[in-house]
Amino acid sequence: MAEKLYIKAFSDADHATDPADRKSITGSVIKMNGAVVVFGTVKQKGVSKSTLSSEYIGMSDTTKLVLWRKIIIARIQGKKESDSECTSANPAWR
Secondary structure, eight states: OOOOOEEEEEEEEETTOOTTTOOOEEEEEEEETTEEEEEEEEEOSSOOSSHHHHHHHHHHHHHHHHHHHHHHHHHHHTSOOOEEEEEESSGGGO
8 A cells, every 4th residue: 555645845035035025935846655756946026025925925925836736646546645744934824
């Protein structure tokens, strides 16, 4: 019997990183059963007014990536979606 798939994601945002446009950067790591399968950084589309806003946007974007992967994997396996967890580097979100 196949091992149950467990997805865990981490995200962090660096508020107003680019001095030219004041946009924040989001970093994300997605692990499946303990192995890193996705990692990277992306500039956020809009300008955040605070660190909290940029962290929230980063967590939202990372959660979208997790949900997309859960749906695709479930459809491939012909099963229900797997368990997952998303964690922010910001202690206020834990």
